[in-house]
Amino acid sequence: MRSGKSAEIKAGCLIVGDGRIMENANIGVRDGWIVEVSTGKLKGDYEELVDLSSKYVMPGLIDAHVHIRYGLKPDTEPKSDDYQTVRSLENARKALHAGVTSLGDAGAIRNVAFSVRNAVNDGVAVGPRLFVSGEMITMTGGRSKTPGQRLEVDGADSARKATRGLLMYHGADFIKLGATGAISSPHTGPRHPQLTVEEMSACVDEAHKCGKKVHAHCYGEKGISNSLEAGVDVIVHGQTLTEEHIRVMKQRSMVLMPTLKTFCGHMDHLGEGGVHDRIITTGIWEETKPNFRNALEKGVTIAMGTDAGMPDNAFGDNPLDLGYMVDWGMTPMQAIVAGTINAAYSLGVDDHLGTLEQGKHADLLVLKKDPRKDISSVWRSLEKIMLNGAWLT
Ligand SMILES: [Zn+2]
Structure with a gap:
């Protein structure tokens, strides 16, 4: 699996994957991994700056x-x-x-x-x-x-x-x-x-x-x-x-x-x-x-x-699975957690997947709209996908 250039990603709203939210967060990505996440200035230097400050960023x-x-x-x-x-x-x-x-x-x-x-x-x-x-x-x-x-x-x-x-x-x-x-x-x-x-x-x-x-x-x-x-x-x-x-x-x-x-x-x-x-x-x-x-x-x-x-x-x-979960009583955030860290846990890979945190693979989705308001934003407003630190084309 190839990895892309190192990048600093500015996320308007970072959906961590475990139920937490970080507003205006910066994500440092290198060699396919998330190496730092902060609401302040990142420590590392990165080849690219990706401005997603008007977007919602969540784990793949x-x-x-x-x-x-x-x-x-x-x-x-x-x-x-x-x-x-x-x-x-x-x-x-x-x-x-x-x-x-x-x-x-x-x-x-x-x-x-x-x-x-x-x-x-x-x-x-x-x-x-x-x-x-x-x-x-x-x-x-x-x-x-x-x-x-x-x-x-x-x-x-x-x-x-x-x-x-x-x-x-x-x-x-x-x-x-x-x-x-x-x-x-x-x-x-x-x-x-x-x-x-x-x-x-x-x-x-x-x-x-x-x-x-x-x-x-x-x-x-x-x-x-x-x-x-x-x-x-x-x-x-x-x-x-x-x-x-x-x-x-x-x-x-x-x-x-x-x-x-x-x-x-x-x-x-x-x-x-x-x-x-x-x-x-x-x-x-x-x-x-x-x-x-x-x-x-x-x-x-x-x-x-x-x-x-x-x-x-x-x-x-x-992703419609998350929609059915919400139809049946989950909150959109509970459904997102089900599709990220809980699914990683079910496969025994939650130590390196399932949240956007330091030490995890850089697999993430960029959404135009807030999925906490409408879970269908996960599929209806999906704009970009990063897999292993590289954007899919
Ligand atoms: Zn089956």
């Missing part, structure tokens, strides 16, 4: 749950891994130009997402930073009816071996587990638990040894309980959260990734069949909003994750 968005290999509609015939890799690069590019400077890919097939991540990191292609789980770990038949199509495990030893393989052979950035069936896999019941506590505990043990987070795909109540017992870090979807789940998540500083863009998006396509209608027929939909609001009111950490790549859930409009 982090969409921590996507599936970059998919097209907008389900494939009518199988696509090769090469084809899916090319499509992934294009999806990642679209997200970047919408202001998403980091993506978390949660369950590509075989090596597709690893290849894309490595190509971007090597500078072969321009793209957002990619944090990649590799294949989702599921029980046999848990996601696909075709044998050998997924990383299937049975028993704790098998789960441990699969996790080690992802971490050691491929450098997985986090681990994704299938704790329940899925709406997008019609042969499964979204409320039915899948991986056992013992299987998930083995995965968590191996991931945590490497300092990596574990995300669990959960719809049904039992699957969430199993995930909490196994010690996962992030509950993805989480439609059936109970008071007890919320209490434990809050106590352990766990993350809820509600993937609202995908859920709310289904409602716009009702009657078209497939995954859109299953959200209604499985009865999962009604429980989503009250449980999300309860988790929000109780102070659970909530992070952005669009599930982009699911049917009709496009790359390029990823």
Whole structure:
């Protein structure tokens, strides 16, 4: 990833990413990093002065749950891994130009997402930073009816071996587990638990040894309980959260990734069949909003994750996830925090991403309008994007 010239950026309003605001702040950027931030004079000398004193500057968005290999509609015939890799690069590019400077890919097939991540990191292609789980770990038949199509495990030893393989052979950035069936896999019941506590505990043990987070795909109540017992870090979807789940998540500083863009998006396509209608027929939909609001009111950490790549859930409009969060009761600033530092935390990269502070990567967005007044300013008034200290053109 290339970095641009060193620069002093004068920001009219700096949205730090953790809920704080700094008026008339100066940001020093060198070699892709933020080296100082101050409302006074900067200490360093910089090659460029960038005057954004009438603008709003915020961290680049982090969409921590996507599936970059998919097209907008389900494939009518199988696509090769090469084809899916090319499509992934294009999806990642679209997200970047919408202001998403980091993506978390949660369950590509075989090596597709690893290849894309490595190509971007090597500078072969321009793209957002990619944090990649590799294949989702599921029980046999848990996601696909075709044998050998997924990383299937049975028993704790098998789960441990699969996790080690992802971490050691491929450098997985986090681990994704299938704790329940899925709406997008019609042969499964979204409320039915899948991986056992013992299987998930083995995965968590191996991931945590490497300092990596574990995300669990959960719809049904039992699957969430199993995930909490196994010690996962992030509950993805989480439609059936109970008071007890919320209490434990809050106590352990766990993350809820509600993937609202995908859920709310289904409602716009009702009657078209497939995954859109299953959200209604499985009865999962009604429980989503009250449980999300309860988790929000109780102070659970909530992070952005669009599930982009699911049917009709496009790359390029990823920031709409923040709009749905506000529609469902968050303040615009809470939504921004969900899309910046909380999303970085969910991926275990909050030490170097997620806020505009000294020691963080210089990934930032320049907005014409104040997103605290209207969250849609994040996408409607986006003027410039800096990735790793260089402006995108
Ligand atoms: Zn997903």
